Amino acid sequence: MPLVNGGKIADDSFVKLAVDTPLPEGGDILVPAERFLSDADALLKRAGKVGVIWPNNRDIAELVPYLGKIAVVALVFPNFRDGRAYSQARLLRERYNYRGELRATGQVLRDQFVFMLRAGFDSFEVKKQADAEAFMQTAKRYSVFYQPTGDGRITALHRRMQLRHSEGVGT
Amino acid sequence: MTSPLQQKLKINGSSVVTANRTWDGVVVYRTAAKGWSADLADAAIVRNSDEAKTLLAEAVADDVGAIGPYIAPVQVDEAGKILPGNLREQIRRDGVTIDLPV
Amino acid sequence: MYAYDEIDRTLVNERVSEFRDQVQRRLSGELTEDEFKMLRLQNGVYLQLHAYMFRVAIPYGTLASNQLRQLAHVARKYDRGYGHFTTRQNIQFNWIKLSDLPDALADLAEVGIHAMQTSGNNMRNVTSDQWAGVAPGEIEDPRIWSELIRQHTTLHPEFSFLPRKFKIAITASDHDRAAIKVHDIGLRLIKNEKGETGFEVLVGGGLGRTPFIGKTIKHFVHGRDLLSYIEAILRVYNQYGRRDNIYKARIKILVHELGIEKFSREVEEEWQHIRNSSLQIDDEVIEDIRSRFIYPAYEKLPHMPDELRQAAADPDFEAWRKNSVAAHKNQGYSIVTISLKPIGAPPGDATAEQMDALADLADKYSFGEIRVGHEQNLALPHVAKRDLPALWKALDKLGLATPNVNLITDIIACPGLDYCSLANARSIPIAQELTRRFANHELANLIGRLHINISGCINACGHHHVGHIGILGVEKNGEEVYQITIGGRADESAALGNLIGPGVKFDEVADVVEDIVEAYLALRERPEELFVDTVKRLGVEPFKERVYATR
Numbered sequence: 001m002p003l004v005n006g007g008k009i010a011d012d013s014f015v016k017l018a019v020d021t022p023l024p025e026g027g028d029i030l031v032p033a034e035r036f037l038s039d040a041d042a043l044l045k046r047a048g049k050v051g052v053i054w055p056n057n058r059d060i061a062e063l064v065p066y067l068g069k070i071a072v073v074a075l076v077f078p079n080f081r082d083g084r085a086y087s088q089a090r091l092l093r094e095r096y097n098y099r100g101e102l103r104a105t106g107q108v109l110r111d112q113f114v115f116m117l118r119a120g121f122d123s124f125e126v127k128k129q130a131d132a133e134a135f136m137q138t139a140k141r142y143s144v145f146y147q148p149t150g151d152g153r154i155t156a157l158h159r160r161m162q163l164r165h166s167e168g169v170g171t
Numbered sequence: 172m173t174s175p176l177q178q179k180l181k182i183n184g185s186s187v188v189t190a191n192r193t194w195d196g197v198v199v200y201r202t203a204a205k206g207w208s209a210d211l212a213d214a215a216i217v218r219n220s221d222e223a224k225t226l227l228a229e230a231v232a233d234d235v236g237a238i239g240p241y242i243a244p245v246q247v248d249e250a251g252k253i254l255p256g257n258l259r260e261q262i263r264r265d266g267v268t269i270d271l272p273v
Numbered sequence: 274m275y276a277y278d279e280i281d282r283t284l285v286n287e288r289v290s291e292f293r294d295q296v297q298r299r300l301s302g303e304l305t306e307d308e309f310k311m312l313r314l315q316n317g318v319y320l321q322l323h324a325y326m327f328r329v330a331i332p333y334g335t336l337a338s339n340q341l342r343q344l345a346h347v348a349r350k351y352d353r354g355y356g357h358f359t360t361r362q363n364i365q366f367n368w369i370k371l372s373d374l375p376d377a378l379a380d381l382a383e384v385g386i387h388a389m390q391t392s393g394n395n396m397r398n399v400t401s402d403q404w405a406g407v408a409p410g411e412i413e414d415p416r417i418w419s420e421l422i423r424q425h426t427t428l429h430p431e432f433s434f435l436p437r438k439f440k441i442a443i444t445a446s447d448h449d450r451a452a453i454k455v456h457d458i459g460l461r462l463i464k465n466e467k468g469e470t471g472f473e474v475l476v477g478g479g480l481g482r483t484p485f486i487g488k489t490i491k492h493f494v495h496g497r498d499l500l501s502y503i504e505a506i507l508r509v510y511n512q513y514g515r516r517d518n519i520y521k522a523r524i525k526i527l528v529h530e531l532g533i534e535k536f537s538r539e540v541e542e543e544w545q546h547i548r549n550s551s552l553q554i555d556d557e558v559i560e561d562i563r564s565r566f567i568y569p570a571y572e573k574l575p576h577m578p579d580e581l582r583q584a585a586a587d588p589d590f591e592a593w594r595k596n597s598v599a600a601h602k603n604q605g606y607s608i609v610t611i612s613l614k615p616i617g618a619p620p621g622d623a624t625a626e627q628m629d630a631l632a633d634l635a636d637k638y639s640f641g642e643i644r645v646g647h648e649q650n651l652a653l654p655h656v657a658k659r660d661l662p663a664l665w666k667a668l669d670k671l672g673l674a675t676p677n678v679n680l681i682t683d684i685i686a687c688p689g690l691d692y693c694s695l696a697n698a699r700s701i702p703i704a705q706e707l708t709r710r711f712a713n714h715e716l717a718n719l720i721g722r723l724h725i726n727i728s729g730c731i732n733a734c735g736h737h738h739v740g741h742i743g744i745l746g747v748e749k750n751g752e753e754v755y756q757i758t759i760g761g762r763a764d765e766s767a768a769l770g771n772l773i774g775p776g777v778k779f780d781e782v783a784d785v786v787e788d789i790v791e792a793y794l795a796l797r798e799r800p801e802e803l804f805v806d807t808v809k810r811l812g813v814e815p816f817k818e819r820v821y822a823t824r
Contacts, residue, residue, distance in 0.1 A: 235300075269702055272623075
């Protein structure tokens with residue numbers, strides 16, 4: 001399953017561990033929430049980056065004390081119709097000011113890229129190769145956005161305000 | 172919605188697999204020749220749940236051709252003609268029971 | 274009339290282009306149906322029994338004449354020459370091909386019409402009062418707020434994959450023509466002591482398999498906080514609404530399971546975080562939206578023009594005028610309701626020819642504007658009284674002047690088993706027969722205001738729960754059987770109807786309704802006592818006795 005990061009297909013340095021997989025010596029690891037919370041200090045002390053796979057039915061606020069120290073938060077779309085992780089993503093970015101990598105995992109199809117980018121995701125485990133290859137092109141599909149999110153894009157309402165003011169100038 | 176493959180199949184008498192053609196939505200029936208036909212006369216008949224499951228699984232896999240397949244009851248008369256087995260299938264075969272405005 | 278600008282049109286066109294690509298990937302097999310289904314639903318494309326069905330959005334039920342003409346064009350070019358207006362102020366085409374949809378959408382985009390989010394687990398058309406902007410006594414035009422909400426909820430990145438569909442309705446009049454109490458969020462526009470605009474917010478209303486009347490979650494939300502408050506409700510719903518069972522996934526279930534107190538605390542807590550964010554609506558933004566609603570340049574007209582005085586001699590004109598013409602907030606003008614319920618015909622349909630003719634009449638007599646009501650009728654909102662006689666003649670020729678608005682033959686029905694793959698029984702033929710039984714206008718007027726609602730399955734798209742007489746079609750042993758309720762109401766006194774007894778067969782439904790009406794006529798205290806009030810006063814028993822005495 002290709003990883004899209006920085007707008008293109010990229011290597012994934014993170015190895016996914018199950019609840020009881022032995023810890024590798026070094027290297028970057030992604031661990032499930034339960035495992036991370038029960039062993040956070042040890043995991044954060046080891047050499048190599050740590051990321052957490054957070055389920056979509058668990059309160060993201062539990063992760064807040066660690067947000068400054070983890071490298072990746074991987075949120076889950078068990079199927080693409082289950083949109084709970086969009087809320088988790090926005091809370092992480094906009095309320096808890098998480099600045100690390102925010103990864104979309106599970107069933108990720110190209111038709112969700114724009115929504116996911118706007119919600120704050122910046123890396124994607126994409127189900128289909130063709131979708132991963134079409135990432136940049138798909139991300140540019142829309143230029144108008146009605147509602148504000150943490151992505152900094154100007155909303156239609158405010159763009160109109162700008163146009164109104166610039167029309168007023170010089171009259 | 173439950174996948175047709177997971178629904179309990181109860182076959183009482185003869186049944187066919189029916190669906191709607193993907194590109195235009197027209198009612199179609201699964202044929203024995205692994206295709207779809209808009210004519211009920213061409214439909215493959217199944218008589219027990221194993222046969223039905225097999226035919227349905229085949230139909231589900233062919234979603235380029237048609238969508239939303241399910242098992243529908245039919246009646247086969249003495250002459251071997253296949254008739255719809257309930258009001259819903261009759262409406263699907265014949266169209267709405269009311270006059271269209273145009 | 275809200276005028277789409279370059280920005281709105283760009284979004285609609287980008288959406289059309291995306292959907293064209295998605296259809297192409299579907300037809301080539303690159304997308305499976307499982308992957309495609311949600312995408313097509315998000316563009317209003319359903320599968321019905323015989324064909325795809327295409328549901329086009331008519332935001333808060335307002336259309337310009339050129340838009341109505343384009344709907345006629347779609348009916349002619351891509352469908353079978355007619356369209357059906359729905360209980361959510363949208364229009365449906367029943368025979369559309371998937372391969373034609375991108376072109377149909379492109380044609381509609383030319384006049385600023387789209388089908389975004391008319392289906393799927395997202396936020397649907399924000400509906401309103403079809404008399405918005407012209408109703409006497411209205412506090413202010415609710416459509417401005419409907420448009421703000423429409424924009425906010427269109428392609429919302431966080432809320433496009435909700436547990437289930439989400440419907441919002443808004444009213445600004447004492448008499449609620451938008452049925453806000455049976456919506457996921459219902460908004461009642463009010464003013465506070467300082468004269469500032471705000472909303473009473475209700476949540477968790479809805480019909481379907483488990484009907485609920487909405488509960489007030491907040492008595493006053495200031496206009497500037499409207500979007501942030503809605504956002505808070507949606508965020509709580511998106512995270513905690515059930516995803517394991519589609520029949521328990523609406524917000525009404527969440528509100529019911531948590532209780533309104535706990536639910537409102539959750540919303541309040543979330544809202545406190547976001548109320549002072551960029552979601553706050555500036556006065557400037559409201560004014561900008563308001564400025565893009567074009568209102569007619571009304572003339573100063575007399576209360577009783579000569580044309581009207583003279584036409585009063587014509588009893589047919591008078592019958593129509595008394596029934597279908599309502600007072601307008603401006604002197605000399607009227608609101609004309611156009612009945613799409615001709616005797617013997619499927620309720621709520623209009624042919625392409627009728628739509629084109631109506632667009633011309635709107636240009637001539639209504640400043641180019643048409644409205645769609647959730648009772649599946651249309652309206653011309655700005656008709657000068659002096660034009661009423663000429664308008665009536667034209668409507669009559671088109672079969673659009675049946676004087677049965679709000680009467681027993683003004684039936685709301687879902688498409689039912691003739692069209693819909695969810696249905697268990699037919700609804701349209703039941704409606705047709707009922708209109709034939711009560712075709713006599715004197716009889717219908719004698720009976721007075723009586724709303725019949727018919728649904729062909731428990732999903733209740735015909736809103737049978739809130740019908741004065743509600744009819745629900747079910748299937749029993751392969752036969753169509755109908756359960757009948759009485760005493761429901763959809764307005765500000767919203768209530769659910771009560772079952773009168775065991776279900777009856779297809780052929781008996783019209784007889785049963787006749788018996789119910791007979792009972793009402795015998796039992797009412799005075800002619801002005803409406804059917805629904807007689808039921809409230811006496812309960813179900815007397816009606817049950819009459820109906821089941823000989824059955």
